[in-house]
Amino acid sequence: VNHAGRFTGQATQLGHQSGPGYYVGVVPLYILPWLVAWLYALGDVWRRLRRREALDPGWGLLIGWGLGGLLLLTLSSTKREIYLSVLLPALALMVGAGLREPLAKSVRVALKIWLGLMLLLLLAMVLAPLGSIRSGLPVGRGLLYALLALIFLGLAWMAMRRRSMPWPQQIGLVTALAYIAALSIACPLVDRVKSYRPSFTAMAQRILSDPQAKVGAWAFDETTRAGFYYYCDLIFPAVSDTTQLQSILKGTHPRLNGVLTLSRHFPPAEISLPAWQVIEEERMGPRRRLQWISAVPRPAAAAITADGSI
Structure with a gap:
């Protein structure tokens, strides 16, 4: 398949x-x-x-x-x-x-x-x-x-x-x-x-330091998936459809309360999302930004609505 x-x-x-x-x-x-x-x-x-x-x-x-x-x-x-x-x-x-x-x-x-x-x-x-x-x-x-x-x-x-x-x-x-x-x-x-290693390890340490973090992977490419596994020995459950993504951002998903993604893949086009926020961001060169997205309010994060406004 x-x-x-x-x-x-x-x-x-x-x-x-x-x-x-x-x-x-x-x-x-x-x-x-x-x-x-x-x-x-x-x-x-x-x-x-x-x-x-x-x-x-x-x-x-x-x-x-x-x-x-x-x-x-x-x-x-x-x-x-x-x-x-x-x-x-x-x-x-x-x-x-x-x-x-x-x-x-x-x-x-x-x-x-x-x-x-x-x-x-x-x-x-x-x-x-x-x-x-x-x-x-x-x-x-x-x-x-x-x-x-x-x-x-x-x-x-x-x-x-x-x-x-x-x-x-x-x-x-x-x-x-x-x-x-x-x-x-x-x-x-x-x-x-x-090397992407510093970005992967920094994001992994940030997530592992938060006991409340339950993060999935949205639209990971092979480089991102392999990087977390190779450098950090981490595998995040895949969030493969927009229904799951919406439930995560609404806070109603039974297991997850956030997603990791690349900025170029988020937000997905042609769907309406609840308000979301960037908890953490790591730059991986000039064209790649790794983001931790969540709907959980945090003082240090700037809440962003689906249209991108703060």
Whole structure:
């Protein structure tokens, strides 16, 4: 039921609803190192089909797996980057099959430009931790990150100096080193300033400190649901229809007296709600606000009616 609802669009409460063009911007990012070679390989297949020439063995499977699977994911109402994981092997094999053919000069130039960008990324990974030390990163950790990036950069430079190594292998090795460096160094640095953990834990502590709080979850997306479970070991009962929501805000619900929700999902459109108030709010970046909504009067909260007036 869960997967069927995601595909048909009936499980909208789970979030991640996107239009048909979602993967147009996502696929190139996932195969970015070999994007030019992949497009060149697809173009070569298209030219052969138009000339009614025979394709190499295996191309039928790769097209059905990679492009057919991409079409299926595009038709689905729910779209997420992680769903592409089952298609990435097919896309990679397409690139490998394309690289067996003589490549146009423009493709070679594009791949060498990519190689230069990866070397610049490795250099940036050396400098980024040193800059983060000034913004509060512990000195020891910053120097360790910089040393790790310097080792990766040295390995990449050694690979470039080996004349006997074919250039596709050089590109693959340098790209792998750059990506490993980014995951090992850049991601922890970004997580220090963009993690949702402080917001989840602060809201959880606020709720747990109130013995009268009996809170449900209204229109949680997967990120919010998983965040409370992962960071706080909490699962809130889902409030899935407006009748329950109205009874909570009227104070007549048998178990709950408030809801947690994201500000973009509250109040729901086209229904009339009793007066409600924001008990607590936590900002999670520029576009996400986690709110505790209740109808119980509290001195520190500003009561808000259904039309938004205070």
